[in-house]
Amino acid sequence: MAKILDRLLLFVYSLSIAILSVIAILLISGAIPDVLEIEAEPPVYIASIAVAVVLFLLSVRFFYISLRRERASRPSVDQRTEYGDIQISMETIENLSLKAAGKVKGIRDLRSRIRVSQAGLEIMIRAVVDGEHSLPVLTSEVQRQVHDFVQETTGIPVADVSVYIANLTQAPSFKSRVE
Secondary structure, three states: OHHHHHHHHHHHHHHHHHHHHHHHHHHHHOOOOOOOOOOOOHHHHHHHHHHHHHHHHHHHHHHHHHHOOOOOOOOEEEEEEOOEEEEEEHHHHHHHHHHHHHOOOOEEEEEEEEEEOOOOEEEEEEEEEOOOOOHHHHHHHHHHHHHHHHHHHHOOOEEEEEEEEEEEOOOOOOOOOOO
16 A cells, blocks of 8 residues: 555656646746746756756656556465465476476476466476387376475475477487497
8 A cells, every 4th residue: 555655646746846847947948938037147047957857857757667567576376374474486386396307217308387376386397208118107107296296395286287298309329330
């Protein structure tokens, strides 16, 4: 609530200073007739216009700040416990899922993406496999490992673990030389 009030006050302040500085610039430059007809030296006019321009530029900057949206902090999963709040970054959950998937033999070149849904975390794993193991066995093992490890480590329910096999690695072939 305080942030909204501060932004509203900054908006009103910047708008009023902008209007006043534009009026001052127009009066000093003679674009509109001067009601008071104050005579001053040319350096005073130049300094007055410079001050009014600086105030106008500052008010434009403050106006922009009052209207822009606040950038959300880094994406995280928030939990509330009896002791206080817990925030776990998405990057941490991605690293946990990669660690768990990396334990499965035959999996290489892992990438992960995390989404948060009402049911829990949706984890997508992209992997390259060695081609020497059964793909259904590998993928179900990756799903089980990632699901159990992330859920046990973070305490956040994992709704879905999707595995995408991007490619097979080719085993290096060695040609024997006969001498």
